[in-house]
Amino acid sequence: MSLLLPPDRHLGVIGAGVMGRTLLRGLFEAGLLAPEQAWAAAHSQETCDEVASELGIPCVRDYAALLDNTAVLLICVKPKQAAEVAEALRRGGVRSDTLLVSILAGVTIARFEQLLEVPIAWVRAMPNTPCVVGAGMTVVAPGTHATEEHLQLAERIFSSVGRCRIVDEAYCNAVTALSGSGPAYMYLMMEAMADAGVRVGLPRDLALQLVAQTMLGSARMVLETGRHPAALRDDVTTPAGCTIGGVLMLEDGKIRSVLARAVEEATRIVEQLGKTAK
Ligand SMILES: NC(=O)c1ccc[n+]([C@@H]2O[C@H](COP(=O)([O-])OP(=O)(O)OC[C@H]3O[C@@H](n4cnc5c(N)ncnc54)[C@H](OP(=O)(O)O)[C@@H]3O)[C@@H](O)[C@H]2O)c1
Incomplete structure (x- = not known):
């Protein structure tokens, strides 16, 4: 080809x-x-x-x-x-x-x-x-x-x-903020999760590999099964189990609104960047 x-x-x-x-x-x-x-x-x-x-x-x-x-x-x-x-x-x-x-x-x-x-x-x-x-x-x-x-x-x-x-x-600025900048958000989350792994006793290289492959696998589950992320998350959360406990902590930390605000702010900055093209 x-x-x-x-x-x-x-x-x-x-x-x-x-x-x-x-x-x-x-x-x-x-x-x-x-x-x-x-x-x-x-x-x-x-x-x-x-x-x-x-x-x-x-x-x-x-x-x-x-x-x-x-x-x-x-x-x-x-x-x-x-x-x-x-x-x-x-x-x-x-x-x-x-x-x-x-x-x-x-x-x-x-x-x-x-x-x-x-x-x-x-x-x-x-x-x-x-x-x-x-x-x-x-x-x-x-x-x-x-x-x-x-x-x-x-x-x-x-x-x-x-x-x-x-x-x-019309979608391009929002796309820039979501998937153009997105790898930086993912790396930040991976770094934080690898640190968390070290905190609970894992060697750093093992923690990072676990996190990276988990992110890759989860992304493929969304893309290849076509199932909603919430349904896939339900599969991991057994009643009274450890995962739902971890999810609750993420919700307490307002992870959804923090991520939404990050993309919102990046979109605002992209709009400004376009104005530098004088
Ligand atoms: N990086 C990302 O994640 C990403 C993602 C999506 C889109 N973008 C967009 O991609 C564009 C490039 O980003 P980048 O990260 O690849 O930047 P970069 O590594 O700085 O590359 C820009 C290149 O442009 C060359 N250049 C500067 N002025 C020029 C001119 N007048 N004529 C010809 N070449 C010139 C520079 O040459 P010298 O090396 O000689 O200075 C440099 O090689 C940006 O507009 C960005 O918005 C970036």
Whole structure:
């Protein structure tokens, strides 16, 4: 299987940082893209050299000359660099039949369309870092000029590094706060639970493995059985048993509202981040 790019047209990644490199690696490993069909761009020469040796693809600071042969551009810079990239694309004469995919937190397609001043197909995507191990969660949302084919192409790209769903763009900030930031919440909970294991006498490495595999297994139970988490929790809680005692302590600590407030606060900050794309 391949991405089925038009003949002699390439995929470029503008912003070869953590996410940009992860996506390229995922596409190569899934066999959807050959290194000779890809290029990348970064701000510093140091990053360019690192990426070229790590991934075996051209990585440049000035990509204007590469735009004409490019069918898909993944934009993976920070939100505050949106205007700089739009300016570079405009000056470089980006082709109107290029698909532009932005993973920038908070930056709307309307903002990009306004910055670029060229009618072109945009897809906004929100992946997360578990894409590194092929277990990412991404949503993709179409812009005004994106066709069903553009959307399917974007879906194929992100499905190479995990699961992918198509959503309305209105959900993107909330998704960023929930699954984009979500790994950080999970790591925090895992760290706290591993500490708890140490508190009750377990060696740290054993405690961490128990917690990580338990989180992975529980996630798979939700995804693969399709059962409600509350029903799955009921299966673990025997009357007057230890689990219901532990659950009660979590409820006393207001864990539900703490988690909800965390996602609410992250959503508010994402909205602000989008405003840095001046
Ligand atoms: N990290 C996450 O969990 C995550 C999840 C979902 C979405 N995102 C989004 O993904 C984007 C990138 O995040 P990241 O964590 O991958 O950041 P990152 O590691 O800092 O990567 C950003 C890259 O952009 C390059 N860059 C900066 N200005 C540029 C320019 N004008 N032209 C070309 N390249 C330029 C930087 O080059 P240098 O290395 O030379 O400075 C760097 O390699 C952000 O917008 C973020 O909102 C991140």
